[in-house]
Amino acid sequence: MALQFMSPDRQRxxxxxxFTxxxxxxxxxxxxxxxxxxxxLPTRLRTPHAQVTYLHRRTGSTRAVADLLGVHPETVRRYLKGLRKHPPAAFAARLETAVRSLYRPRPRISRAQIDAAMCARGLRANVRGTFGFSSTGVGSSDDPRERWLNEDLTRETSRALVAAWHASDGARALDIVSQGVCEAYFRFDPGMVAEMSHLAYIDFEH
Structure with missing residues (x-):
């Protein structure tokens, strides 16, 4: 594919x-x-008692929780002791909002999860590069030119691209993205060969 005319410096x-x-x-x-x-919020933080307890643990005092929720400290104590379990709607809403404002989960996110999310619909490549083509059916581009292309890569192409990235195989990754973009833009006929001889800019949407 397409990268045979890219100089070593340009390829690097x-x-x-x-990869960036x-x-x-x-x-x-x-x-x-x-x-x-x-x-x-996780199930463990769904009840008023659990939410008030969480706020108390995060803020360090009954007074701080009361100030945060706009209630008397005794109200907070009653929820902490389990003496009150069914807050009015307005208070329940303030309580959940306060918990959400302090809740900072640290989920364990694997590389496989990230890869799956990146490739779920196929990456959209936004590219500025120099492209040309030749074809037995429609002629050829003797003067490859710089183009701004915004093309959707297939899920299969996206997965192959991500795999090449993880393998640190830059040449393979360039070939994959070049072929994927060219196929999407030039709408290949069987006799067409497209090439990217320079990549000035690229980013992705997922």
Whole structure:
């Protein structure tokens, strides 16, 4: 495929850009998984007693919890002791909001989870590079030109790209993304060969 006309210096720079873009995307996926975890309280923090106890443990005092919730400290003590179990709706809402504001889970996120989320729908590649083509059916591009392309990679291509990244195989990763972008943009006919001779910019959406 496509990279035979890329100079060694350009290829090294392109591999760096590509791997940096994939690492950035993985970081975004990780942050998204953590944000999702924070939006959903675990079962252990669903009851008023558990929530007040959690706030008491995080803030360190009954007075601090009372100030946070806008109630008298004695109200907090009664929930801590289990003497009150069914808060009014307004108080229950303030209680849950306060817990969510302090809840900072640290979920164990594996590389496999991140990879699966990155490739679930296929990565969208936003690329600025120099592309050309030749084809037995529609002629050829004698003067490859720089193009801004925004193309959706298939799930299979995305998984292969991520695998090459983890293997630190820059040449393979470049070949995969080049082929994936070219196939999506040029809509290959059987006799078409497309090539990317320079990669100036790339990022991904997932």
């Amino acid at each position: 720079a392109a591999e760096h850009r590509l 873009a994939l690492a950035k995307t993985a970081d975004q996926v990780r942050a998204g998984i953590i944000a999702t975890a924070r939006r959903s």
